[in-house]
Amino acid sequence: MDEAFFIQLALSAAAVGALVAIVAWAKIAKPVRPLDDHKARVLLAEEFPTRSIDAIWTASDGAGALAKSGGMALVLCRVGDGFAARQIPWPQAVSATFRNGRLHVNLDDIAAPAATIRLPSWPPENLTKDLAA
Amino acid sequence: MTEAEFDPVALATPFFILTIILEIVLARLGKARANYEVKDTAISLSMGLGSTLAGLVTAGLAFAATLWVYEHRLFTIPMTAVWAWVAIFLLEDLTYYWFHRLSHERRFWWAAHVNHHSSQHYNLSTALRQTWTGGVAGTWLLWLPLAFLGFPPAMIAIQKGISLVYQYWIHTEAIGRLPRWFEAVFNTPSHHRVHHARNPVYLDRNYAGILIVWDRLFGTFQPELDAEPCRYGIVKNLGTFNILRVAFHEWIAMAADALRHPSHALGYIFGPPGWSHDGSRETSAAIKVRALGAPINTPLIPAHAGTQASSFTPAAESRTDPASLG
Numbered sequence: 001m002d003e004a005f006f007i008q009l010a011l012s013a014a015a016v017g018a019l020v021a022i023v024a025w026a027k028i029a030k031p032v033r034p035l036d037d038h039k040a041r042v043l044l045a046e047e048f049p050t051r052s053i054d055a056i057w058t059a060s061d062g063a064g065a066l067a068k069s070g071g072m073a074l075v076l077c078r079v080g081d082g083f084a085a086r087q088i089p090w091p092q093a094v095s096a097t098f099r100n101g102r103l104h105v106n107l108d109d110i111a112a113p114a115a116t117i118r119l120p121s122w123p124p125e126n127l128t129k130d131l132a133a
Numbered sequence: 134m135t136e137a138e139f140d141p142v143a144l145a146t147p148f149f150i151l152t153i154i155l156e157i158v159l160a161r162l163g164k165a166r167a168n169y170e171v172k173d174t175a176i177s178l179s180m181g182l183g184s185t186l187a188g189l190v191t192a193g194l195a196f197a198a199t200l201w202v203y204e205h206r207l208f209t210i211p212m213t214a215v216w217a218w219v220a221i222f223l224l225e226d227l228t229y230y231w232f233h234r235l236s237h238e239r240r241f242w243w244a245a246h247v248n249h250h251s252s253q254h255y256n257l258s259t260a261l262r263q264t265w266t267g268g269v270a271g272t273w274l275l276w277l278p279l280a281f282l283g284f285p286p287a288m289i290a291i292q293k294g295i296s297l298v299y300q301y302w303i304h305t306e307a308i309g310r311l312p313r314w315f316e317a318v319f320n321t322p323s324h325h326r327v328h329h330a331r332n333p334v335y336l337d338r339n340y341a342g343i344l345i346v347w348d349r350l351f352g353t354f355q356p357e358l359d360a361e362p363c364r365y366g367i368v369k370n371l372g373t374f375n376i377l378r379v380a381f382h383e384w385i386a387m388a389a390d391a392l393r394h395p396s397h398a399l400g401y402i403f404g405p406p407g408w409s410h411d412g413s414r415e416t417s418a419a420i421k422v423r424a425l426g427a428p429i430n431t432p433l434i435p436a437h438a439g440t441q442a443s444s445f446t447p448a449a450e451s452r453t454d455p456a457s458l459g
Contacts, residue, residue: 008143009185015150016178019258020171022154026161029170030254046364049424077372080170082253084372110389111382112372
């Protein structure tokens with residue numbers, strides 16, 4: 001590797017920084033409106049077309065949702081101006097850490113390690129009793 | 134004969150930068166359809182920069198292997214003959230088609246290629262979202278037969294560079310459909326949008342590099358459907374902007390699967406992405422059958438496909454409304 005290579009590398013790195021700054025200035029991300037129950041159901045239906053939803057909890061800031069589907073929990077979380085979805089066993093979702101109005105769900109996936117969903121309370125009492133029964 | 138006198142990719146780098154700026158500005162002005170998200174763009178461009186460095190790890194081995202094979206070549210093909218450039222254009226593009234198809238249909242090579250598809254955006258920066266592990270995955274082996282035939286290594290390198298540069302400009306939503314004759318022969322933004330889409334009908338389609346005719350020939354062609362807007366990304370989109378996870382997540386997941394189920398390790402490594410020993414996951418083929426109820430090699434073609442040029446409307450409606458951001 002010669003000097004020219006390192007100069008080219010440094011210039012490329014500078015160009016990356018400049019382009020990211022231009023993107024930040026341009027504000028041309030996809031428009032993302034906060035999720036409501038209906039929109040969350042639509043997105044979950046796209047992601048998990050074979051599953052039906054028993055109940056859904058949409059984040060108070062509209063940036064995520066969690067749904068019960070049989071023995072599974074369907075989790076939706078905002079990533080940038082898009083969303084990622086995963087399913088985990090329902091008991092894992094029920095036992096997720098809830099602190100300061102935020103539910104921290106471990107998704108057990110290297111590509112989507114965790115989701116944070118703002119909810120007024122967790123776990124939902126009735127469903128928990130049902131499961132316990 | 135052995136070392137390329139010029140590198141098309143290095144020469145094109147200023148063009149890459151300028152056209153990305155142009156796409157951003159046109160989108161900002163509502164004159165072109167394009168969406169850029171800050172973190173996504175940073176990841177795409179950083180992956181591109183990183184791939185340049187990562188490529189150095191195996192570049193020496195790939196070059197030495199190509200040289201060794203060339204020394205045992207069947208014929209001696211002159212770099213100065215026009216027919217030789219026509220021949221390598223076709224053969225390199227055919228090689229690219231099969232490399233690309235392998236990179237989608239077998240998990241070991243998908244692990245290297247997946248990060249090119251992991252953005253939920255489709256813009257010129259996505260083109261630069263390149264692998265860090267392609268060299269380690271050994272996909273360069275597929276180009277050795279060209280050296281064995283007698284094409285000089287420099288000629289192969291130049292043609293590979295030309296192909297890469299060609300494929301850059303098709304990563305855009307700013308260009309609708311091109312004239313019918315062009316769409317019939319060449320890979321275009323429309324064809325490649327299909328390739329990057331995660332809609333079931335579009336999965337594992339349009340592997341072409343420069344000539345779309347390979348997909349038509351081998352049954353993997355799917356036109357873009359007006360009724361089915363492309364949704365970009367991968368079947369299970371990334372839930373993180375951590376660049377190390379972006380670069381290595383599929384390798385780690387594949388290794389974990391193989392270690393967890395050692396008797397099925399070969400299936401998890403060399404089976405199609407989504408394969409599982411108990412059928413608990415879905416491959417692209419299974420997703421297509423479930424969603425479309427059609428055999429996997431049946432392209433869906435609307436009655437009007439290819440009969441008219443169309444373009445996207447200026448993306449004023451896709452501009453970000455700051456008030457709508459959480």
